[in-house]
Amino acid sequence: MKIDTAKIKLDADYILQAYTREYKNINNVYRQTGKKDIIACFTTFKCYEEPAEQLQGILNLRDALLRAYEFYPDGEVVVELIIKDEMVNV
Numbered sequence: 001m002k003i004d005t006a007k008i009k010l011d012a013d014y015i016l017q018a019y020t021r022e023y024k025n026i027n028n029v030y031r032q033t034g035k036k037d038i039i040a041c042f043t044t045f046k047c048y049e050e051p052a053e054q055l056q057g058i059l060n061l062r063d064a065l066l067r068a069y070e071f072y073p074d075g076e077v078v079v080e081l082i083i084k085d086e087m088v089n090v
Contacts, residue, residue, distance in 0.1 A: 012043035014058050015082040018065050020075050039077070040065060055083075 018040040022033045042061065047054045062081050069077035 010043075013046040013084050014044050014055075015041070015084075016043075016058060016062055016065070016080070017041040017082075018069055018077050018079045020072070020077055023075075036078075039069075 017038055019036045019038045022035045022037065023030045024033055042058075044054075044058070058081065062079060065079045069079065
């Protein structure tokens with residue numbers, strides 16, 4: 001099942017996604033295309049009351065995705081965690 005990338009909230013503080021890349025064969029050489037097919041995506045905003053616990057939960061979920069897609073039958077899966085952090089003037 002592929003996810004519609006237009007529905008992903010990219011303004012979230014944490015974006016955890018698993019995706020595959022499409023390859024094409026040119027003269028028996030496989031090259032990555034720019035297209036990625038997202039197969040799992042979780043987004044959330046930072047919880048300022050318990051940030052350490054929230055981050056640990058996200059890291060645990062990332063580890064679970066790595067284990068779940070370790071032997072994915074349709075090719076290599078990339079699990080990517082994006083953490084956006086804003087700097088505050090001090």
